[in-house]
Amino acid sequence: MMEKFGLREGINEVIGITTGEWINTAPLGIIVKDGIKVRLYSNHTRELLEKSGELFVNVIHDPVVFVISAFTDLDESWFERLNPPVIRNALSWMMFEAKIEGSFAHLRFQNGEVLRKDIGAVNRGFNAVIEATVHGTRYVMNRSPQLKERILYYGRIVERCGGKREKDAFDLLLDFTGIV
Numbered sequence: 001m002m003e004k005f006g007l008r009e010g011i012n013e014v015i016g017i018t019t020g021e022w023i024n025t026a027p028l029g030i031i032v033k034d035g036i037k038v039r040l041y042s043n044h045t046r047e048l049l050e051k052s053g054e055l056f057v058n059v060i061h062d063p064v065v066f067v068i069s070a071f072t073d074l075d076e077s078w079f080e081r082l083n084p085p086v087i088r089n090a091l092s093w094m095m096f097e098a099k100i101e102g103s104f105a106h107l108r109f110q111n112g113e114v115l116r117k118d119i120g121a122v123n124r125g126f127n128a129v130i131e132a133t134v135h136g137t138r139y140v141m142n143r144s145p146q147l148k149e150r151i152l153y154y155g156r157i158v159e160r161c162g163g164k165r166e167k168d169a170f171d172l173l174l175d176f177t178g179i180v
């Protein structure tokens, strides 16, 4: 049922949007397997979800959107609609009712819409940006030299396989993490 909106079995990397005092954006891994849930670390997404009980999700293939929302929030100029929140070029949006239990939020689908379809082939540069961003969000917390090495390893794949958008995204990642 969620396949129509772009979510399939496994972990789906999407942009989670929570609203309240501000519009908060963060990459999240939506886990589809006998139900739908997301693991939530202690972050703004969790804080806002505890109050609103509503999680918006955008499926999108823009690497720059992943990097910016991992380290800060996308401002309103990134959105094509605010109610429901839709980031420019998102493929679909969904809204879930969220119930937090321990380290997970259990999600119940409420509403959603498919906005456009994308026939892009797999690009290793894009995948490498996502991997580097996962490690980047950890690196800013502990500055581990091993994580820095991994990020630079993915950077070489971005350089070899990515297009301009992937390279711009990786440059932003280096700025946000302070890696030179």
Ligand SMILES: Cc1cc2nc3c(=O)[nH]c(=O)nc-3n(C[C@H](O)[C@H](O)[C@H](O)COP(=O)(O)O)c2cc1C
Residues within 6 Å of the ligand: 013, 024, 025, 026, 027, 028, 029, 030, 038, 039, 040, 041, 042, 043, 044, 045, 046, 066, 069, 070, 071, 072, 130, 133, 134, 137
């Ligand atoms: C691809 C990707 C997937 C992520 N998945 C999750 C996740 O499932 N749960 C989570 O709490 N953080 C996840 N993160 C980390 C958050 O996006 C990151 O910590 C972010 O800064 C949290 O922002 P917030 O404080 O605005 O909520 C992920 C990061 C990336 C790059």
